[in-house]
Amino acid sequence: MAAVDVNERLRTAMGLVLLACAPGLLALLWLHGWGMLLNLLLTSVGALATEAALLMLMRRPVRAALSDGSALVTATLLAIALPAYAPGWLPLIAASCAVAIGKHAYGGVGKNPFNPAMLGYAVVLLSFPVAMTQWPAPQPLDLGTSLHLVFGITSSTQPDAWVQATVLDGLRNNRSLTIDELFAQHPGFGFFGGKGTEWASLGFLLGGLFLLQRKVFSWHAPAGLLGSLFIISVFCWNGSGSDSHGSPLLHLLSGSTLFAAFFIVTEPVSGPRSPMARLMFGVGVGTLIYLIRTWGSYPDGTAFAVLLMNLAVPALERWAARREREAT
Structure with missing residues (x-):
């Protein structure tokens, strides 16, 4: 009976997460059209097929495990994180690695020390x-062009008709334009952050607040990430000059910030259990995101920030437990 209750709670939580992804996903569908749908289809196929194959190899029940929704949530988070119109093999590899290495290599649901979606993302980012x-x-591109880009033969020297540098790329590689000039001239800049992606970020904020209201997770990790990123970007912000690292609002509404705050750092298994440790986990992720964006080798760096903080979870748990003992 206890196992049935645990499985039912897991299915309910995964269903709520998928529902909460809907506003951000709809915004991305509006921005990228078929590319986003194809991403979602391919990551879902890769995650579910890998999960089923591994369960059969281990002679474990397939239908019950697939119905818990965890593989589909991992696939959805990966589809959001990966570039739309990526070559078809890339979402398949990312999803397969997320499930095989990030989840089943450590024993399956509830035992993974690393966030599966971020591990799958990091694998393809480093490999391709x-x-x-x-x-x-x-x-959005038309269906024929979308199918050609995803399933056809494409090359890295393809014309830039559909490719565009992101806001964080533009900010990182800027050498002469002020921030105001970047917003006026760079096609990727919108009102406060990335053009169009601002709405996707607000969609993920809306979904995250829904999950908070349903008590799927606590406020500690999201508050830690957003608070630390805001504070460090305030202290490092030097106005709108050409050497500026961007305003706090730009960092909050660009890249994967709000998506990560409510759908990545809140992953319950690879994150800490105690509230204080969750808060510090979010603080660490937010700080690392800013450091990687500003001085590291990657424009965003969310996946690496999360995976590095996953390594620190045992230390954070011990620190939080010691603080609780001292308080009592």
Whole structure:
């Protein structure tokens, strides 16, 4: 009976997470059209097929495990994180690695020390860096072009008709323009952050607040990430000059910030259990995101920030337990 209750709670939580992804996903569908749908289809196929194959090899029940929704949530988070119109093999590899290495290599649901979606993302980012830099402009392509880009033969020297540097790329590689000039001239800049992706970020904020209201997770990790990123960007912000690292609002509404705050750092298994440790986990992720964006080798760095803080979870738990003992 206890196992049935645990499985039912897991299915309910995964269903709520998928529902909460809907506003952000709809915004991305509006921006990228078929590319986003194809991403979601391919990551879902890769995650579910890998999960089923591994369960059969281990002679464990397939239907019950697939119905818990965890593989589908991992696939959805990966589809959101990966570039739309990526070559078809890339979402399949990312999803397969997320499930096989990030989840089942450690024993399955409830035992993974690393966030599976971020591990799958990091694998393809390190293995196929060129494909992972082809971010599309905020405009949907027709179905024929989409199918050609995803399933056809494409090359890294393809014309830039549909590829555009992201806001964080533009900010990182800027050498002469002020921030105001970047917003006026760079096609990727919108009102406060990335053009169009601002709405996706607000969609994920809306979904995250829904999950908070349903008590799927606590406020500690999201508050830690957003608070630390805001504070460090305030202290490091030097106005709108050409050497500026960007305003706090730009950092909050660009890249994967709000998506990560409510759908990545809140992953319950690879994150800490105690509230204080969760808060510090979010603080660490937010700080690392800013450091990687500003001085590291990657424009965003969310996946590496999360995976590095996953390594620190045992130390954070011990620190929080010691603080609780001292308080009593």
